[in-house]
Amino acid sequence: MLDVKMIRQQPDEYKERLGTRGVAPEEIDRLLAEDKQRRQLLNEVEELKRQRNDVSGKIALAKRNKEDASEAIAQMRAVGAKIKELDVKAEESVAKVNDMAARLPNLPNKTIPVGPDEEANVELRKVGTPRDFDFEPKAHWDLGEDLDILDFERGAKVSGARFVYYKGLGAKLERALYNFMLDEHEKEGYLEMITPYIVNDASMYGTGQFPKFKEDVYQIQDQNMTMIPTAEVPLTNYYRDEVIPDEKLPVYVTALSPSFRSEAGSAGRDTRGLIRMHQFNKVEMVKYTKPETSYDELEKMTANAGSIMEKLGLPYHVITLSTGDMGFSAAMTHDLEVWMPAQNTYREISSCSNCEDFQARRAHIQYRDENGKLNFVHTLNGSGLAVGRTVAAILENYQNEDGTVTIPEVLRPYMHGVEKITK
Template sequence: MLDLKQIRQQPDWFKEKLATRGVDAADIDAVLALDVKRRELLQQTENLKAERNTASKQIGEAKRNHESADEAIAKMQAVGAQIKELDEQVNAVDTELHDRLAHLPNIPHEGVPVSLTEDGAEEMRRVGAIKEFDFTPKNHWEIGEELGILDFDRAAKVSGARFVYYVGLGAQLERAIYNFMLDEHMKEGYTEVLPPYIVNAHSMYGTGQFPKFKEDVYQVNGENMTLIPTAEVPLTNYFGNEVIPAEELPIRVTALSPSFRSEAGAAGRDTRGLIRMHQFNKVEMVKYTKPEQSWEELEMMTQNAENILQKLGLSYHVIKLTSGDMSFTASETHDLEVWMPAQAKYREISSCSNCLDFQARRLHTQYRDENGKLQYVHTLNGSGLAVGRTVAAILENYQNEDGSVTIPEVLVPYFHGITKITKENAVPFRK
């Protein structure tokens, strides 16, 4: 949530900044008009309350003097009715004002490439040599289906499109990857959390998914409860409506969770394979920091995600997203894209974002500064990594001409000595 006071003080600056995210200046004007109307109504209410207090004193004085107070009582009743009507108007304006503010995205940070599309993203660095093959590399879904470790057909029978069964060493590969990720993040100072997978509407609002993106999620129990689209939601809500002791900041937490997404706006995109699923596992990183810490912590979070790719031996690049391509809550986002040989291009595998105080204002998450004054924390979130996409990257980059897949060295301990997935060992019940 943006600061209304700041919008009031710098309307032109906010119009200019939000225009880079596709927000029309008229939306800012509408917020400001409602703000003016609200303050005018409140002033009228205060004036009427002063009249009511005067009438109340007149009634008391008349009673003490054994005089008639009918006129003062009638006046007080009329003023009371006016106050009630104004209060209703204030509540209606408050609701509309809050809704309009809730639909405004975060301000892009200085240096974020300006574009309303993904075109124009800034490549920050490339890491790792792109692997060359002396045969035509297959797509990860072909490899997985031929080995029997990915079963999309039976998942479609049970659940529908964009679901998958991981079978045998496929399931073990997924488990090895997320355990490896969690172990690495814990070495880097993150506290592991096992969060709820269903959250209430207030929690979805707090992290910015609601009210604008309701069509992207799966809601249960009417509209109040939602399957999480990412562990960012329960992790960031953990300190909602709390004051965090300043000496505890920065706080770094990580969690494995399933993520559930309707992919309502992705019709026809990535219909094959593990790239765009309705249900997938993801290891999430979330941080709470003081404002002066957040940019350094964003760089560290990006490096934490990069560490996973480097130890897995996967080539990737890091890009800074454009103003129009960032998430609703982000002020700056660094995307990690891993090289996919069959597609001969990089594909997103992690997004690391600094949300500044945007989410904390919605959640009322604060700390006391050195002067004892309450301040909003900054929140950051990042994928460390999307597990299914990591499986896809490993299958494609570690495939062999005979159809087998070599297990990355850092994952071998999680396989109890198995170093290669073959048709012979992939699915034990098919022997």
């Protein structure tokens, strides 16, 4: 969440920069108007409480002097009733300000490209050279079905569209990938966790999914609980409402988890294959850092995800997302996109973001600096990687003309020496 006090002090700055994220200036004006009313109500309440204290003193004095205090008592009752009335209005105004502020996206870093959508994204670097096939490469869904390692038809029968069964060496390949990823992240200093897969509303609010994006998730009816859209949610909320000891920072954590997404608004996009599923596995990286090191840590996190790609031998590029393409909670995002031969294009496989103190304000995650002052941490998150999309990339990039798929060397120990997937 943004600091309303900072918006109040620099309204034009916030209007300009949030405008690049699709926020109309009127939204800021409405927030500031409500915030002004909130402060006025609180001031009125404080003034009335001061008056009540004065009247209480007069009543006590009158009683000690055995004087008539009925008028003062009536006055105090009137003031008390007015305080109750204004307290209700003030609480309503505070809730309204908080709700309006909670729906504003994070302030974009000043250095990122400005633009309305992905067309304004900027490529930072390419890594690896796409393979030159001497035959027509097949799409991963055709390869998976031909090799009998992916069953989309029965996934749809049992659960609906965008669900899949992994079978045999397909299941083993998925398992090999996430074990490999977790081992690599451990080498980089990440602490592995197994998290809850169902979280409460406060957790979804803390990372920025609620209140604005409830349609994107699966909620458990009448429970106020949500199936996680990513392990970012339980990992980031681990320290919610806590003060992290200064000497612990930075904190690196990682987890494999299923991710559940309704994919609202994606009708007609990626209807085949593993790219846009309602349920998929993902290895997530999360960092808690001090503000002054968070952008260095973003580059390290991006490199951690890139290292997985390089060891798997998958060509990819890194792009910086524009203001209009970036996620709600992010101040800066680097996407890693893997080369998909059958589509002849790069597709997102990891997204690494610095949220600065946006999530920490919502989740009240702080640290105490060397001077004893409480500050909000900066939080970062990134996919390391989306496992299903990595399976898709391996199937397409490592396919052979006879329809078999070679296993990348680094994964063979995780697959008990299997070198090739055959029918």
